[in-house]
Amino acid sequence: MKPAEVRKLSKEDLKSEATRLRRELFDLRCQSTTEKVKDNSRIGKARKDLARVLTESNARRASTN
Numbered sequence: 132m133k134p135a136e137v138r139k140l141s142k143e144d145l146k147s148e149a150t151r152l153r154r155e156l157f158d159l160r161c162q163s164t165t166e167k168v169k170d171n172s173r174i175g176k177a178r179k180d181l182a183r184v185l186t187e188s189n190a191r192r193a194s195t196n
Contacts, residue, residue, distance in 0.1 A: 132148075132184075134187075137187045142188075145184055146188075149181060152181040155177050156174065159174045160174065
């Protein structure tokens, strides 16, 4: 997910996207310990996407205060 796409999301969409990415990251980490993951780079991509979403969410919260 690109930063421009994240900026277009509403507050509710940011929350749901963060929840989805946390779940995806959890699932990928579980897969990597219990079985072979075909694409290990997906873990890093999920982490960075989650960071983008949380950064935008925190920036919006800071600008309203």
